[in-house]
Amino acid sequence: MSQVRVRFAPSPTGFFHIGSARTALFNWLYARHTGGVFVLRVEDTDQARNSEEFLNLIYDSLTWLGMNWDEGPTVGGNYGPYRQSERAPIYKEYLQKLFDAGRAYEKDGAVWFKLLGERTEVYDDHRKKAVTKVANAPAVIEDQIRGRVERIEDEDFVIVRSDGNPVFHFVNVVDDIAMKITHVIRGEDHLSNTSKHVELFKAFGAPVPVYAHIPLILKQNGPGKMSKRDQGALIEDYQKRGFLPEALVNFLCLLGWSPKDDREKMPIAEVIRLFDLPGVNQSNARFDEKKLAHMNMSYLLELPADRFVALARAQYERQAATPALAADPAYFREVVLLSQPKIKALEELPAYTAYFFTEEFSIDAKVREKVLAKGEPGARLTELAGLLATADFSTDAAIEEAIKGLAMIKGLSFGDYQPVARLAVSGTNAGPSITSLFRVLGRDRTLARITRFLATL
């Protein structure tokens, strides 16, 4: 069998979203699995809605997610150009073939594709108008995911608009022929278009590609498929929020596909090895951001320190967290690494670590109330301040030993000091271990915060 050639064919008319990314991913996976070619083709025939900005977003998002294209804009290839707006001569040539074969005609200034078969006028209830139906034989779609699907295409359809621009069905098929596409992997929403496409392939005398209509991604709340306007739909957002591309890709792989064993978190190379079209599910999948977050946390956890710090810095920059960015780099690094095992996404970092970078942090009222209700917090804090004034701050272990020593003398435990100390120093009940907190903050700031807090009791 000849080499597999698949394509991802987005139109730059809006933000790049989860559904598109998943379609691109399944194409890319199949190409990599088979040693085939992944083509990127830009379907920018809708001149009114295209934008260069959206196009760049597609390039950026694909690149960020690690899906490199073998042929397409910016990389070239033997079947270019790869932007439909630059392929007008090719469409003209193919259109002429249709005219020559008697399979196209003009009407109302547009060009229509002519179906073969007997014609009758019928009133269409849905569109509220009379239409010409053609007694056509069913188009057969051999689908790798759904099996054999038959659908009758029974109306002629426009292939070139009256303004001279060719429409999607036409250019899509022409390009698939011209670019020698062997497998068409796309969303199930295209399944009912496929009969049009099959008719066109046949009219051109070209082999019909193998189809694989993948299930759609449904919005997490409410009915219907996910659209660009839905919460959590945009790839760009995950990038901005500090999700890891490898986590997002891993999660996306699992929406409609699974390795058939109990593995979920797996390296992309392993997914490439196992991925195949018949293994793709037939039913739609609902998007679950909680599961994505869990996946992301697990990837975040195993990130090497240097990379984590670099990504964290980029995140603080995105969120314009200036006090942190102005801090000493070594201090910044320490704070950020302390927080690495605590967060689900990088976007939580600036708020989570705020008190490390300013004395103006707020005290959580609920936590304050809860902590102050137990024991003798004031006394504990005073004792602790006395201890810390001279304690060894060089290591966590040294601080821990000191506090435990104090607790033992007082007949108390570490846990009697921990909550109120944390509240005084960070204003919250969540964070790294209290010993790390003291050590990183240093003696002076720790004592100052405790003193200041004591004054509010």
Add this chain to the structure above:
RNA sequence: GUCCCCAUCGUCUAGCCCGGUUAGGACACUACCCUUUCACGGUAAGAACCGGGGUUCGAAUCCCCGUGGGGACGCCA
């Protein structure tokens, strides 16, 4: 309205093709353990075969009909 696709825990899914399982895993939820808070981690619990017919000794699994969900029906892609 017409046509097409689909149907296992709340969600993502394994099992279905090649009928016989205590219907498995993960996320979420709950409890407990670990623990210096918060997380992580560990253990446990609850939680599903859409309904009805058929075929069969036996159906989540095969067939049919309902129902439900999704999609398409543009001179959008």
